[in-house]
Amino acid sequence: MINDKLISAALDPIFTVYAQNDDVRDFYKEVTADVKEAAQALLDNKQATVPQQAVEMAVKSLGDLTEPLQLISSPAASAAVATTSATVAQSWSDTEVRHIILRADETQVRLVASADAQIHVHQFQQPKLAASKLQLKQSEDTLYLAAPSPRWFQYLIPFRHPKSVVEIALPAQFAGTLDVDLKSGSLSATDLTNQLRATLTLRSGGITMEHVQFKTLSAQLTSGSFKANHLVCETLSLNAHSGAVHLANVETIFDLSAHSGLVKGNMLAGAGQFDVHSGSLTLNWQRIDGDIAVINHSGTVKLQAPAADSFKFDLQAQSGTVKVTRNATYSLQVQGAALGQVGEAPQYSVTVKNHSGTIRLN
Incomplete structure (x- = not known):
């Protein structure tokens, strides 16, 4: 023992x-x-x-746990910005604007629900600096937003780092696109339901989704965290190079890629593929609608399928162990591989390829 x-x-x-x-x-x-x-x-x-x-x-x-530990232990940057007076406040109808493009250097971006049928854009600053004021330009049905970083000498006045929040309020009927490219900071979406097709790119920081329903979501995260709770979309494409990914009550077709770190999903629904180079991958499924495919170079893969489901499985660890804790019929069962099926009428297949590490199917 x-x-x-x-x-x-x-x-x-x-x-x-x-x-x-x-x-x-x-x-x-x-x-x-x-x-x-x-x-x-x-x-x-x-x-x-x-x-x-x-x-x-x-x-x-x-393997080396230094990088994922450095990322997940870093405190999230807090941006306590006074929101009583907006530096920028403008509105458009959803017929005027169908596409929104935001480019920002160091900003907190908030996506919220509009209280009416219009699109509202606000910027809140502390302190208010003209050099980092949000710039807006409309060309036909596309709205361009740019939030530059303040110049270095402005950090000395009033002896604190400037904070900036860009808030975009979208109406329920909005069915356009949102393209956000953020160098550092955070992006959050809260209590938002529409047919938005969102593309998010963040070099460093965190993305948070809470009670959100979009048409599609594509996110590219170089370093930091991605957290989603009660997220529904037709497809979720997530490329997280390093950091932590936490998914809870997410319903979608997954296309998830992570280079290193922790990937943890609970109460998931849907299907899809997961490619994790190194780290820990845990997926607990409430409902599976199609095939699940996992590729992992090194680390641990833990999958939990619904108890009543019937499915085929192909689990292979080139250097490691495979364990299935379900009543199953096997065509192959050795230390590093397990092929077979659970139940009599398979509805989908679960495939896991692991170069080194442990595979566990519950």
Whole structure:
């Protein structure tokens, strides 16, 4: 048996140097469970002779955790901006504007529901600086917005970093496009339902979706976090290079790519493909409507399918272990692979290819 103290002794020196926020604590729990399972498998298969050696080998197989830990432990930048007086406040009807393009350097972007049938754009600043004032230009049915970063000497007055919030209020009947390119900061959408087709690009920061329904959503995140709770859209295309991805109550066709970090989904509905280079991937499904495909270079993959479903599975770990905790019929069952099906009438297929690490299907 693997002693938890051995795992703590191996992981604590890695984790304790980082700020202990919720993401770090969740990641620690995930890694602890993965190491325990992998170490036990190494002992059972006689690839390790003693528990301590097994734990050391299991931890080593995780790879370098520095980058994901640095990202998920970084405090989110807070932008407490007074919103009593807007620097910019303009409105358009949804027949005038069908496409919105925003380019910003260092800004907090908020997408909210309009209280009427119009599109409203506001900018709030603290302090108010002409150099970083939102610039607006309309060309036919396209609205161009630009929020430049303030010049460096303005940071000294009044002895604090300037804050800027751009708020875009969209009406329920809006069925146009939104293209946001943000160098750093944050983007949030809250309590918003329409037929928007959104394309979001963020170099550094965080994207948050809360009670949102769009037509389609495409997001590119270089470093930072993506969090969605109660999100519905026809397709979700997400490319997160490094950081944490948290999905809860999300219904869509997924096309998710993550280079490194933590990807965790709960109460998911839909189908799709997931490509994770290194890190931990956990997907708990409430409903599966089509095939699920996962490619992972190194790390742990945990999938949970609805208990009543019948499906085919093809799970392969080139260097690692595969475990299926369901009543299943197997055509192949070895340490690093499991092929077969659950139930009598498969509705979809679950395919996981893992170069090194653990695959677990519940």
